[in-house]
Amino acid sequence: MDCLKELIREVPDFPKPGINFYDITTLLKHPGGLRTTIDEFARLFHGRVFDKVVGIESRGFLFGPQLAYAFHAGFVPVRKPGKLPADAVSEEYALEYGTDELQMHRDAVEKGERVLIVDDVIATGGTAEATARLVESCGGTVAGFGFVVELGFLNGRGRLEGYPVESLVRY
Amino acid sequence: MDCLKELIREVPDFPKPGINFYDITTLLKHPGGLRTTIDEFARLFHGRVFDKVVGIESRGFLFGPQLAYAFHAGFVPVRKPGKLPADAVSEEYALEYGTDELQMHRDAVEKGERVLIVDDVIATGGTAEATARLVESCGGTVAGFGFVVELGFLNGRGRLEGYPVESLVRY
Numbered sequence: 001m002d003c004l005k006e007l008i009r010e011v012p013d014f015p016k017p018g019i020n021f022y023d024i025t026t027l028l029k030h031p032g033g034l035r036t037t038i039d040e041f042a043r044l045f046h047g048r049v050f051d052k053v054v055g056i057e058s059r060g061f062l063f064g065p066q067l068a069y070a071f072h073a074g075f076v077p078v079r080k081p082g083k084l085p086a087d088a089v090s091e092e093y094a095l096e097y098g099t100d101e102l103q104m105h106r107d108a109v110e111k112g113e114r115v116l117i118v119d120d121v122i123a124t125g126g127t128a129e130a131t132a133r134l135v136e137s138c139g140g141t142v143a144g145f146g147f148v149v150e151l152g153f154l155n156g157r158g159r160l161e162g163y164p165v166e167s168l169v170r171y
Numbered sequence: 172m173d174c175l176k177e178l179i180r181e182v183p184d185f186p187k188p189g190i191n192f193y194d195i196t197t198l199l200k201h202p203g204g205l206r207t208t209i210d211e212f213a214r215l216f217h218g219r220v221f222d223k224v225v226g227i228e229s230r231g232f233l234f235g236p237q238l239a240y241a242f243h244a245g246f247v248p249v250r251k252p253g254k255l256p257a258d259a260v261s262e263e264y265a266l267e268y269g270t271d272e273l274q275m276h277r278d279a280v281e282k283g284e285r286v287l288i289v290d291d292v293i294a295t296g297g298t299a300e301a302t303a304r305l306v307e308s309c310g311g312t313v314a315g316f317g318f319v320v321e322l323g324f325l326n327g328r329g330r331l332e333g334y335p336v337e338s339l340v341r342y
């Protein structure tokens with residue numbers, strides 16, 4: 001979607017030198033850009049059925065509830081440790097140096113439910129993969145991954161082999 | 172909206188002893204609860220015109236883009252320091268002990284634009300008030316505040332006097 005790409009701002013050296021950051025705030029602040037992003041995101045999965053949409057903190061929250069609404073599904077947040085108030089399951093994932101952790105309420109996804117996992121960007125795929133493990137540890141089935149931006153050169157898709165993966169804008 | 176209240180989970184002593192946390196994840200995971208929340212939230216402001224909807228990190232992200240879509244507006248995130256990649260304005264707000272800070276991209280809101288500010292909960296109103304100052308420092312007009320949950324006993328509404336304030340569920 002080249003019309004969306006034109007609305008994404010590239011910020012060099014953020015959050016650190018040598019990294020080119022794809023800033024979707026310029027896309028979201030444009031009424032037509034926001035509308036097209038949501039409509040096209042939903043169209044990527046047209047005709048499929050999901051029980052839950054899972055969004056990864058915090059930019060996955062920008063799209064998850066809206067897709068859940070579109071698919072008549074419920075929305076489930078995956079958060080950093082200490083943010084969820086009730087009993088939660090945890091999964092670790094690797095960072096460049098060390099590890100980090102994601103959590104999901106244990107009662108958020110039920111056995112056999114079909115789940116769509118969404119985030120703004122897929123880079124190396126580490127958080128997406130950890131989120132799939134959270135869903136599966138509760139008995140859910142990961143029926144798809146959706147991203148606004150895919151950094152193809154980092155091959156996060158390779159890490160999600162076997163799952164349907166869709167994205168709107170590729171670099 | 173008592174039907175929404177029934178879907179909100181009360182978690183005692185979170186995040187610390189003596190605090191009763193109103194957990195909206197149980198509302199969001201329910202397809203009908205999510206749908207009614209969004210529809211009624213939009214209905215609170217029916218007939219009004221907004222150029223931008225501003226959502227406060229991170230639970231304001233759950234509702235902001237969807238309301239922006241409904242009002243044919245753009246969406247703008249207000250974030251904690253260090254998260255926004257481009258030039259940003261900052262405002263401090265008071266915590267129980269000390270202060271914290273919120274930021275918004277300087278080019279996110281233009282002079283004269285009418286802005287709706289949304290968040291999941293209004294408690295003391297400190298972050299909402301700081302967000303209004305961010306919008307006004309860029310020349311925008313705060314045309315309304317919308318919250319899913321209002322903790323009336325903390326009187327955050329008193330702090331937002333002069334602005335239209337709407338909420339779906341009150342405690």
